[in-house]
Amino acid sequence: MEPVQTNGFRRYQGGYFRALITPEQTQNAMALIEFTLPRGAEPPLHVHQNEDEAFYLVEGRMSVRVGDKTTIMEAGDALFAPRNTPHAFQILTDSATLLNLITPGTLAGFFFEFSTPLTGVPAICNKPQEPDMEAVARMVQTITKTYQVQFLETK
Numbered sequence: 341m342e343p344v345q346t347n348g349f350r351r352y353q354g355g356y357f358r359a360l361i362t363p364e365q366t367q368n369a370m371a372l373i374e375f376t377l378p379r380g381a382e383p384p385l386h387v388h389q390n391e392d393e394a395f396y397l398v399e400g401r402m403s404v405r406v407g408d409k410t411t412i413m414e415a416g417d418a419l420f421a422p423r424n425t426p427h428a429f430q431i432l433t434d435s436a437t438l439l440n441l442i443t444p445g446t447l448a449g450f451f452f453e454f455s456t457p458l459t460g461v462p463a464i465c466n467k468p469q470e471p472d473m474e475a476v477a478r479m480v481q482t483i484t485k486t487y488q489v490q491f492l493e494t495k
Contacts, residue, residue: 400436
């Protein structure tokens with residue numbers, strides 16, 4: 341097996357990510373994505389019907405809710421969020437870098453569809469942007485219909 345190219349950063353939700361292992365490399369068994377996101381870029385409470393997720397916090401601090409339990413994660417901590425279990429996270433520092441293991445890897449397609457290639461040095465976008473409500477509606481429709489992720493709260 342060939343080493344994974346890890347320099348393909350993409351802009352997403354005011355931060356950026358790169359796929360360390362793509363679904364295509366694992367026959368869709370999994371995807372491993374490294375996200376660096378600013379506080380406020382987190383998804384609301386939601387449930388995946390098809391994927392288990394694991395999170396490993398590289399840098400920063402987060403509060404993660406899985407089911408009825410909330411855990412404060414520090415750098416070096418890991419957490420598992422099984423499918424069909426409500427979960428959400430909140431970044432408690434200005435930004436956080438985390439590894440997200442998704443099994444199976446299908447959901448990685450969502451992040452690629454709603455991101456853009458990043459040129460130059462990856463950085464957090466510090467200027468708050470007005471949300472494009474049409475784009476947000478498209479994202480919600482895609483993640484709910486194509487990827488069977490259900491939002492239980494709105495931000």
